[in-house]
Amino acid sequence: MKKVFLIDFDGTVTKVDTVDLMVKKFAKDGWQYYEELWEKGEMSTEECAIETLKLMEMDEKRLLDLLYTIEIDDYFMEFLEFCSTKGYEVVIVSDGYDFNIKAIMEKYRFNVKFYSNKLWFEDGKIKVDFPYKSRDCNKCGMCKLEVLKRYKSRGYYVVYIGDGYSDLCVAKHADEVFAKDVLEKYCRENGIPHIPFKNFGDIIEKIKAINLMAVYRLNNWR
Template sequence: MKPVIFCDFDGTITKNDNIVSIMKQFEKEQTETIIQDVLDKKISIQEGVGKMFSLLDSQKKDEIIQYLEANAEIREGFDDFISYVKEENIPFYVVSGGIDFFVEPLLEGLVEKEAIFCNSASFQNNHIEILWPHSCDDLCQNGCGCCKPSVMRKLATNETFKIVIGDSITDLEAAKMADFVLARDYLVKKCEEEGIPYKSFETFYDCLSILKEELEVRT
């Protein structure tokens, strides 16, 4: 079975969740309840993200990008991890609930645009409108926004060894579909609650070591 990696962005490739960071910086008071409602599954991820960004003025686009470029940190070892998967010809996809106008600039030079699946944004009106080019297919009714299981179904086959790397509630459904899970933070808790086998990581050096070990066992 050919290994294929599906990796989250916010809180996984980057050290912090960039959507949460944006909201704390630009619209903290009105978004705290929305964020908690998403975590508590009172509203869908799609509804929550759409609501939060609709509070932001479209004219703040450049300011938001500049803020993230100054503050977002790529997790240690990501460069080496990407170099390894390229050398081994392992397909690597970023599947993110983040938004293209900040995900793509932060990954420029690291991951090809064609391998990034995320939400999009329109700045045509007074407030930012989120678009959903990778929304749920007929097999998912969770209101994911960027539906990771749907993307996996498009890109994987029965002969694919599906590796999921993530950190949060948005990665749980993908983890359920995976053959191998690398988890940190909130996803660790959810994997334990759901009985999903996983290995934990803090840096991509950890991911690299674990991945090499797993692939050696399988060959």
């Protein structure tokens, strides 16, 4: 069976949330109100983004300068190499912005397929678009569940890796879940099977252990 890893970006691939960082760096006071509503599920990602961006004072250069300071997980590049050798597909699913993802991929020189919201600069203004939002739910700007369903319909075994609020819905439907922080707490409280992790080094070792156990069971079954 084909296997794909769907991976959250902000706070999972990166050590810090790039959207949170740019908001704290460039937004005037008042953004906290919208973030609180979003975390409670009382405001969609799209609504939160539009209102927050009204408070932001930044241009393309200032945002890039900030993004180029951000570090990724110490073992993420090793994880990509591991998946490549095993023939596993890797796809980033993010409720953040393509501008941020592209900047980080350029900095670290890797290229991974991704789905996300869009952000660009036009005539001195910040523009955003949400091409992957769900028609049935307005919680997230980019519906990770719809991506998961597309891979499942094509016969993939789907492993999800995440840490935050935009990962809660999709975690219920994955074949296997690696979780930390907010997502780990949610899985634990709601009885969702998951494997806790701190970094991608943990994930590599746990996948190896799972694979060895599967081989052991197969050999003993025979």
